[in-house]
Amino acid sequence: MNRRKALKIGVGLTSIATLGATIKPWFTKNLPLDSRVFSDMKDLLAELAETIIPETDTPGAKLAGVADYLLLVINDCFTIKEQRIFYQGLTVVEKMAVEKFGQSFVCCDAKIREELLTILENDDGHYQGLLYKIKRKLWGRSFLDLLKEHVVEGYCTSEAGATKGLAYQAIPMKYEGCITIGPDQKAWATR
Template structure:
């Protein structure tokens, strides 16, 4: 066989493999998400949120009801691509936790839970900066950990416990001061 034919056949086979992989990824992102899986795992969502914002002298994310908030936001306010990214990430997290610790995420201790989330944070941050990151974000959506973290913080600080106990709540704020230095230990402000 001559060299040109061999190179042509190898390049055609490579293009076919890349096309098939891209088609599978496109199909997996556009499929109807299994939202029942989320409703069955609200306790897992609460445990994940509690790892991100744990209970200290202020209430934690689980106490503020962030797990249910994440479920509602994913179900009602998130695009199909990101719903699939989140559900696939949740399944990957469960498989990773069972594979590494032989138990579910909720049954792991605090250090193990942090290690699991650090793994998924670093996996989500790969190729997330620059032009490649912008293209990835636009066409493939945010990563599992990015979605989890943003909904956790948003849900916590918009809850009553987060706004009144974690922030210095002022029902009727005073005048606007654009640049105010905070005293050591002073909380940020939340307004109605």
């Protein structure tokens, strides 16, 4: 084999290897995450939901089964991009809890959990108005936005949340578009 042919083969193999290394992240980035990834984090999801809607005189998110709802929504309704954002957010929460307090988020008490979520919200909340819209368009919704929206949605559509956390009226008598709510009155659960 002469030198020119050996150089062509070497350049060709190098080009193929470089192209493969360049394309592989694109393919793996666009593959959905395995549903077991989030199933393994069910306890973390339940504690995050309970931190957002804690149990008081009404049932909390854990009792309402919001973690099961979140798993269903993540696996069946989220885009691949949202799944990846959510997974990264969950790992960041767990990592922050271990680094700052030396224990898993699930093992932390309610005050520490609130503090961690407040830190995340402050880190995420410095975008306002147009900057927020641009950020959301380029990088998608943040982990905390997705979490809060779906925790509230899961709670309000659960039986415990709709009947005990909200004022449930199975058959509304008449439509009133704007009514005054009393000081201790719950919001309505009918749609």
